[in-house]
Structures are given as C-alpha cells and as structure tokens.
Amino acid sequence: MSVASVIVDVAAKQTDRAFDYAVPDKWKGIIVPGMRVVVPFGPRKVQGFVVALKEEAEVKRVKPIADLLDLTPVLTPELLEIGHWLTEKTLCFMISAFQVMLPAAMKAKYDKELSLLSKEAYEQLHEQVKPFFQSRSSLKWSEVEKTAAASVFYRDIQKGLIEVVYVVKNKGNKKTAKGVKLNQSLEEIQQFMSELNKQAEKQKQVLSFMLERSEEVAIKEIAEDLQITSAPIKTLINKGLLAETEIEIYRDPYQDRYFTPSKPFQLTDEQAEAITPILRDIEENLHDVFLMYGVTGSGKTEVYLQSIDQVLKKRKEAIMLVPEISLTPQMVKRFKERFGSKVAVLHSGLSTGEKYDEWRKIQRKEVSVVVGARSAVFAPFENLGLLIIDEEHETSYKQEENPRYHARDVAIYRGQHHQCPVILGSATPTLESFARAQKGVYKLLTLKQRMNKSSMPSVDIVDMREELRSGNRSMFSTLLFEKMKDRLEKGEQIVLFLNKRGHSSFVMCRDCGYVPTCEHCEISLTYHRYQNKLKCHYCGHEEQVHTECPECHSEHIRFFGSGTQKVEEELTKVLPEARVVRMDVDTTSRKGAHEKLLNKFASEEAQILLGTQMIAKGLDFPNVTLVGVLTADTMLNLPDFRASEKTFQLLTQVSGRAGRHKLPGEVVIQTYTPEHYSIQLASQHDYDAFYKQEMEIRKMHKYPPFFYLALVTVSHENIAKVVSVTDKISQYLRQKLSPQTTILGPVASPIAKIKDRYRYQCMLKYKLEPSLIPLLKYILERYQAEMQKENLTITIDLNPYSMM
Ligand code: ADP
Ligand code: ZN
Ligand code: ZN
Numbered sequence: 001m002s003v004a005s006v007i008v009d010v011a012a013k014q015t016d017r018a019f020d021y022a023v024p025d026k027w028k029g030i031i032v033p034g035m036r037v038v039v040p041f042g043p044r045k046v047q048g049f050v051v052a053l054k055e056e057a058e059v060k061r062v063k064p065i066a067d068l069l070d071l072t073p074v075l076t077p078e079l080l081e082i083g084h085w086l087t088e089k090t091l092c093f094m095i096s097a098f099q100v101m102l103p104a105a106m107k108a109k110y111d112k113e114l115s116l117l118s119k120e121a122y123e124q125l126h127e128q129v130k131p132f133f134q135s136r137s138s139l140k141w142s143e144v145e146k147t148a149a150a151s152v153f154y155r156d157i158q159k160g161l162i163e164v165v166y167v168v169k170n171k172g173n174k175k176t177a178k179g180v181k182l183n184q185s186l187e188e189i190q191q192f193m194s195e196l197n198k199q200a201e202k203q204k205q206v207l208s209f210m211l212e213r214s215e216e217v218a219i220k221e222i223a224e225d226l227q228i229t230s231a232p233i234k235t236l237i238n239k240g241l242l243a244e245t246e247i248e249i250y251r252d253p254y255q256d257r258y259f260t261p262s263k264p265f266q267l268t269d270e271q272a273e274a275i276t277p278i279l280r281d282i283e284e285n286l287h288d289v290f291l292m293y294g295v296t297g298s299g300k301t302e303v304y305l306q307s308i309d310q311v312l313k314k315r316k317e318a319i320m321l322v323p324e325i326s327l328t329p330q331m332v333k334r335f336k337e338r339f340g341s342k343v344a345v346l347h348s349g350l351s352t353g354e355k356y357d358e359w360r361k362i363q364r365k366e367v368s369v370v371v372g373a374r375s376a377v378f379a380p381f382e383n384l385g386l387l388i389i390d391e392e393h394e395t396s397y398k399q400e401e402n403p404r405y406h407a408r409d410v411a412i413y414r415g416q417h418h419q420c421p422v423i424l425g426s427a428t429p430t431l432e433s434f435a436r437a438q439k440g441v442y443k444l445l446t447l448k449q450r451m452n453k454s455s456m457p458s459v460d461i462v463d464m465r466e467e468l469r470s471g472n473r474s475m476f477s478t479l480l481f482e483k484m485k486d487r488l489e490k491g492e493q494i495v496l497f498l499n500k501r502g503h504s505s506f507v508m509c510r511d512c513g514y515v516p517t518c519e520h521c522e523i524s525l526t527y528h529r530y531q532n533k534l535k536c537h538y539c540g541h542e543e544q545v546h547t548e549c550p551e552c553h554s555e556h557i558r559f560f561g562s563g564t565q566k567v568e569e570e571l572t573k574v575l576p577e578a579r580v581v582r583m584d585v586d587t588t589s590r591k592g593a594h595e596k597l598l599n600k601f602a603s604e605e606a607q608i609l610l611g612t613q614m615i616a617k618g619l620d621f622p623n624v625t626l627v628g629v630l631t632a633d634t635m636l637n638l639p640d641f642r643a644s645e646k647t648f649q650l651l652t653q654v655s656g657r658a659g660r661h662k663l664p665g666e667v668v669i670q671t672y673t674p675e676h677y678s679i680q681l682a683s684q685h686d687y688d689a690f691y692k693q694e695m696e697i698r699k700m701h702k703y704p705p706f707f708y709l710a711l712v713t714v715s716h717e718n719i720a721k722v723v724s725v726t727d728k729i730s731q732y733l734r735q736k737l738s739p740q741t742t743i744l745g746p747v748a749s750p751i752a753k754i755k756d757r758y759r760y761q762c763m764l765k766y767k768l769e770p771s772l773i774p775l776l777k778y779i780l781e782r783y784q785a786e787m788q789k790e791n792l793t794i795t796i797d798l799n800p801y802s803m804m
Contacts, residue, residue: 034073092403105356112141294447296656316385346372457665511554513672583611651682
C-alpha cells in the first residue's frame with residue numbers, strides 16, 4: 001500500500017476530510033491505520049491520523065508523509081469507526097473526535113523513547129539494533145531516527161521486542177524521593193553483616209531488606225516496612241555500604257498501597273435475579289442494555305463486580321464508568337480489592353503523566369478492567385465483554401465541549417459492536433432511561449431492598465419561611481440545630497449539604513417562598529442585574545423586577561445564594577465545639593486533598609462534613625446519622641427544564657448518606673418551597689411517583705423524553721451580529737422543518753455574555769426530523785467563512801444537558 005489517507009490536525013470545515021499522502025518506502029508495511037503521522041500541509045507541517053491505506057491516490061501528485069509519530073497504532077479500528085460515528089452524532093470535526101479518545105499526554109510535547117521489553121528480547125534483536133541496547137535498556141528515538149538502522153528498529157518493534165514510550169516532558173513537577181541502593185558487592189556486604197554485633201540488629205535488617213529487593217528503594221519505604229527510624233540507614237550510608245539516590249516515585253497513585261483481596265459475597269435473592277440475565281448475555285455474547293434501578297445501598301456495585309468477574313473469566317475486558325466526583329478512594333479501593341492489578345483507574349485527579357501511564361496499561365493489555373470518568377468509555381480495549389455506567393443520571397457523562405458526546409451513547413454503541421451487555425445503574429434513573437425501560441427498549445432490573453435491611457432514613461422537611469416568621473434568621477432551622485447538638489453530644493457524625501451549583505441570579509420571596517416563573521415555560525426567571533429585569537431564557541419573556549411579592553405582598557423578595565464558607569463561619573459561631581471538614585472546589589483543588597479531608601472525617605477527627613455536590617455521592621460512613629440539606633431550592637430554580645429531576649436526584653442521593661449501617665439515619669431538608677413535588681417525593685423516597693408526575697409535565701411542555709432537543713448557540717463580540725445570525729438561523733429552520741417542530745428563538749442564552757462575547761440561542765423541540773442533521777450541517781457550512789474570518793461561533797448541541 002503506497003498511499004495513506006490522513007485526517008490532519010486543523011479543526012476547520014474545509015480540512016474536515018482525509019487527505020492523501022505517499023508512504024515512503026521505509027515505512028511501507030509499517031504504517032497502519034490508527035497511527036499518528038506528521039505531514040506537510042500548505043506551508044506548515046501538521047500532525048494527523050492515518051485512517052486508511054490504499055494503492056492509489058485520488059489526486060495525481062501527493063506529498064510524502066514527513067514523520068511517523070507512533071510505531072504502534074494508538075487508535076484501534078473500532079475507535080476509528082467510532083470517530084466517524086461521533087462526527088455524525090455530534091456534528092464535530094473528525095480530528096476532534098479522534099483527539100478526545102486519547103490521553104492528554106499525547107497532545108502535549110513529549111520525547112519518544114525506545115525500551116527493550118525484556119532481557120531475553122535482547123538476543124532476538126536484529127544485529128543492527130543490538131549495539132544500541134548493549135549497555136542500556138532504553139534510549140531516545142532521536143538517536144536512532146537519523147541512522148540507517150531506523151527501518152530495522154520498526155521490525156523489532158513490531159515483533160514486540162522493543163516498546164515505544166512517550167515520555168511526557170514534566171513541567172518541573174516530577175516527584176522524587178530520597179532513596180538508597182547497595183554500594184558494595186554482595187560478598188562485601190555479607191562479610192560486613194556477619195561482623196555486625198547484636199546492637200546493630202537494625203542495620204542488619206536494612207541490609208537484608210536491600211539484598212532482597214536488589215534495587216533502589218525510598219528511605220521512607222524501608223523505614224515504614226521495617227518499622228524503624230531512618231538512623232540505621234544513615235549509618236550505613238556513612239559507612240559506605242549504601243549510596244544515596246534520588247528516585248522518581250512511580251506515577252501509579254495506588255502503586256504502593258496494599259489492598260486486601262476481597263471475595264465475592266453470596267448474592268441475595270434480589271441480586272441473583274438481577275445478575276442472571278447479565279451473566280447469560282456475557283455467556284452467549286449478546287447485547288442488551290440493562291437499567292439497574294436500585295436504591296442506594298441495595299448492592300448494585302456488588303452486582304457489577306461479579307458481572308465483571310465473569311467477563312474476566314471469559315478473558316474479556318470491562319469498562320466501568322463512574323461520575324468524576326464519585327470516583328472516590330472508597331470506590332477505587334473496592335475495585336482494587338477485587339481485581340488487584342488488573343484494574344486501571346482514569347480520572348481527572350491524576351496528572352497528565354499518570355493518566356498516560358494508566359492508558360498505556362490498557363493499550364498494552366496489561367489490565368482488563370478500567371474504572372474511570374467519562375472519557376474512559378474510549379478505553380482502547382479490543383475484546384470488550386461488558387460496559388457499566390454507574391449513576392447513569394449524572395450530567396457529567398455529557399461532554400459540554402466538542403465533541404458534545406454522551407458517554408451512554410458511546411457505551412451502547414460499543415456494546416453493539418462487541419455484542420456484549422451494557423448496564424446503566426442508578427437509584428434515580430433519568431426519565432429518558434426509565435421511559436426506555438418501561439417501553440422494553442432497555443431491560444429493567446430492580447433492587448428494592450437495602451443490603452443491611454435498614455429502612456431508608458426518615459426525612460423531615462423544614463419550611464424556612466416559618467423559621468423566618470418565628471424570628472430565626474440563621475441558616476439553620478431550629479429542628480436541624482437541635483438535631484446537630486444531639487449528635488455532637490452522642491459522638492455521632494453529621495453531613496451538611498449545600499447546593500452551590502445554584503447561583504444568586506434567581507429571585508425569591510423570603511416570606512412565602514414565591515419564585516417568579518415564566519408563564520409559558522414553567523421555568524424560573526433569571527434576574528438581570530444590568531437591566532434590572534427578570535427574563536425567561538427559553539422563550540424570551542420579560543418582566544419587571546418585583547419590589548414586593550405578588551403572592552403575599554412581603555417586601556422580603558430578593559436574590560438567593562450562600563456559600564460553604566459562610567456556612568462554616570456560622571457553624572463556628574453557633575456550635576464552637578464542633579470540628580468541621582469543609583469540602584468544596586476551594587478546599588479540594590490540591591491533589592490528594594479530597595482523600596485527606598475524607599480520611600479526616602472517616603477517622604472521626606471531625607464530626608461535621610460540610611460540602612457541595614461532591615459529598616453527595618458514593619461516600620459511606622457508618623457513624624453518620626444525620627444529614628442536613630441547607631437549601632433544597634437552589635437547584636430547583638435554575639432555568640433548566642430538568643431542575644425538578646436534578647433536585648429529586650440530588651436529595652435522594654444526599655439522603656442515602658445517612659443510616660447506611662447499624663445506626664438509624666435522619667435527614668432534615670430545609671426549603672422555601674416545601675410543597676414542591678420533587679422535594680415531597682424525595683422525602684418519601686418515591687421515585688415511581690416522581691417519575692409519573694414529571695413525565696406529565698414533560699409531555700405537556702414538549703420536553704424529553706417525549707421530544708428531542710437541539711440547541712444552536714451563536715456568539716460574537718457584537719450583539720447586533722449575534723442577534724441577526726441567530727434570527728436568520730431560526731427563520732431558516734422554521735422554513736425547512738416540519739410544523740410539528742417547535743423552534744424557540746432567537747433568545748439570549750441564560751449566560752448572555754461570556755468573556756465579552758454575547759450569546760444567543762435557538763432551541764428546537766422535535767419528534768421526527770430526518771433532515772435535521774443535513775440542515776444543521778448546511779448552516780455550519782454556510783457560516784464557515786464568517787466563523788473563521790470574523791470570529792463568529794456557532795455551536796450545535798444535539799441533546800443538550802446544559803442550557804446555559
Ligand atoms: P450500591 O452500589 O447499590 O449502593 P453496594 O454494592 O455498595 O450498593 O452495597 C452496599 C453494602 O452492602 C456494601 O458495603 C457491600 O459491600 C454490601 N453488600 C453488597 N452485596 C452484598 C451481599 N450479597 N452480601 C453481603 N453484603 C453485601
Ligand atoms: Zn411572598
Ligand atoms: Zn418562557
């Protein structure tokens with residue numbers, strides 16, 4: 001094959017297709033689809049992905065490939081195919097689709113290193129290659145690249161004798177520790193040990209430890225392992241038996257942690273019933289999507305673990321996705337305990353290098369299970385036997401930038417490709433998924449019982465309007481305050497939850513809880529400080545700001561919101577004896593901070609855990625008997641048709657944190673709208689009733705799952721331009737789409753200006769529009785020139801989750 005089709009790394013409409021390049025003779029038979037190359041493109045050289053090989057080019061004269069970046073393909077044929085599919089599903093460029101599947105390290109600058117895979121491999125190396133590895137096991141590719149031996153190297157790489165590693169250029173954060181290594185010959189050391197007297201027992205221990213390891217070891221590790229101070233080690237250095245070294249701490253964050261292997265539990269009847277169809281699919285290579293609907297603590301994770309176990313027995317691989325914030329050390333531990341070193345973990349808490357290391361384990365098939373956040377769905381496994389999405393309702397599975405994909409769609413697509421089951425798990429499934437399960441598109445598996453047979457915690461709803469009336473202006477209602485004091489006295493623990501995602505731009509009456517909403521959309525109005533007006537971000541409806549509440553005529557009508565820091569301050573005032581751990585974006589931004597804070601709470605050093613969203617998920621502390629939700633309303637009032645659903649999910653999640661073990665749990669929900677069905681039904685733990693009621697509302701207002709949504713957002717510095725472009729797009733769509741489709745717009749986006757760019761949008765609600773994708777593509781093409789020259793942005797989100 002002498003011609004390669006290459007997708008170049010230039011994200012633009014005109015370049016969003018494969019270009020042909022000649023394969024130089026030296027790389028014939030070596031270049032395969034899925035490898036990255038460097039190619040001349042106009043006056044520049046750019047990176048690209050080889051997507052196909054062929055005998056002849058479309059055009060007469062083609063330029064040759066300038067450089068080969070990978071010596072083994074980084075994208076499998078399946079992932080290349082998924083790339084094509086993503087461009088259709090999300091209207092993204094091919095290059096963006098490919099890049100999202102790779103770890104960030106591969107986009108960064110790196111050095112390519114070759115390393116010998118084993119000592120035995122040396123003998124099998126080509127004669128021209130051998131000299132390079134005579135005295136070392138790795139070398140820089142740049143040393144080889146220009147020599148005549150380069151092409152011979154490729155063969156040895158393909159034979160699996162040499163491996164290619166990208167060494168990420170560390171931005172000075174390479175971690176090292178003081179270590180030691182043996183500094184004398186074996187005989188000399190043995191001699192020395194035999195001459196040591198009884199008092200020097202510790203030095204002897206250190207030396208035998210070092211002999212056993214026969215490599216450099218961190219001083220800290222030796223001290224910890226032998227339970228000694230570093231003094232005998234220092235003595236040995238002074239005596240010249242050990243030499244000091246700087247050792248790079250390996251980047252596997254769980255590397256030197258020991259996990260006690262765990263055994264599968266005997267499944268309960270409910271669990272056994274749920275796992276049976278999954279195991280059958282695994283056994284018979286069948287694809288189904290299972291919706292595992294089970295309350296928190298009902299043993300879903302155990303079902304995942306045992307299903308994965310079955311997959312591993314068949315020598316296949318499994319991907320388990322969890323939301324970023326519930327990828328807690330507790331969760332990772334459960335997987336490591338069950339599957340040991342077969343597990344790779346991918347999440348944003350890892351450094352670029354660590355992520356690349358984990359990814360490489362997958363690529364080299366050293367692991368067969370991946371636990372990770374959204375992008376782990378692209379793990380380059382080739383023999384998948386199961387994909388799991390835990391907490392499938394979490395919105396973080398949707399990527400909010402190009403390509404705007406949903407991990408659930410990718411998982412199901414891969415499940416079909418591999419003919420293997422997909423499990424979606426949740427205590428509060430999305431309406432979309434539950435509706436599909438009701439229709440039989442997904443298979444519903446239900447777990448009703450909590451594992452320890454404990455009942456769901458009892459929930460009290462506190463009406464904060466009443467509190468205000470009775471003169472309590474603090475953030476804590478009398479009931480919550482009393483209960484907190486009681487727990488502190490008993491030595492039990494408390495979780496306080498503050499929903500910070502809500503921002504202060506909605507208006508609420510402090511006396512009656514009234515929130516102005518749009519009469520056409522049932523979405524709360526957003527306050528625009530600048531114009532001093534209330535606006536609906538779906539349909540554009542506007543109102544004057546009220547100076548008094550239209551319901552109760554109170555003047556206490558104002559904007560809402562309060563931060564965790566403020567709560568912490570108030571806590572120290574009213575409960576000075578309580579020790580508080582605060583977890584929010586500010587306190588957890590440093591690496592490892594998350595785990596440290598949780599450990600502090602787990603070890604009962606602190607009695608109150610105060611935090612945002614991130615504490616709602618997956619945490620399991622036996623001593624927590626009280627959960628307080630400070631303001632349940634904040635999310636309810638976001639301009640988002642999913643506001644009720646998100647509130648219900650969140651309250652259910654948070655309540656699930658209490659009373660998971662022997663001690664019974666209680667939950668206090670503070671709210672200004674105690675009558676709201678999502679708050680009422682969450683307090684009764686009644687998902688089914690919530691589902692019914694919310695479905696009615698969705699149907700009435702033409703929202704998913706009854707209708708599909710598409711969101712076109714236009715942004716530019718000049719507001720007139722934004723309005724006119726959005727208007728033209730809306731008009732064009734009105735002409736072309738069917739009358740059954742609702743087109744809302746042009747209207748200002750909820751966040752109407754970001755970084756000095758104005759934003760307008762047009763939202764489509766449709767049921768069946770076969771020509772929608774071509775029409776939207778046409779719009780992107782039509783505005784292509786303006787987007788490039790005038791810095792106009794048009795983003796299209798098919799199935800949006802964030803309406804902002
Ligand atoms: P979920 O994922 O639904 O929240 P988990 O799988 O975490 O539930 O189970 C809750 C608790 O019950 C965990 O501590 C787990 O170890 C335990 N557990 C799960 N299944 C069993 C079982 N069959 N027998 C005994 N304990 C179990
Ligand atoms: Zn009022
Ligand atoms: Zn409206």
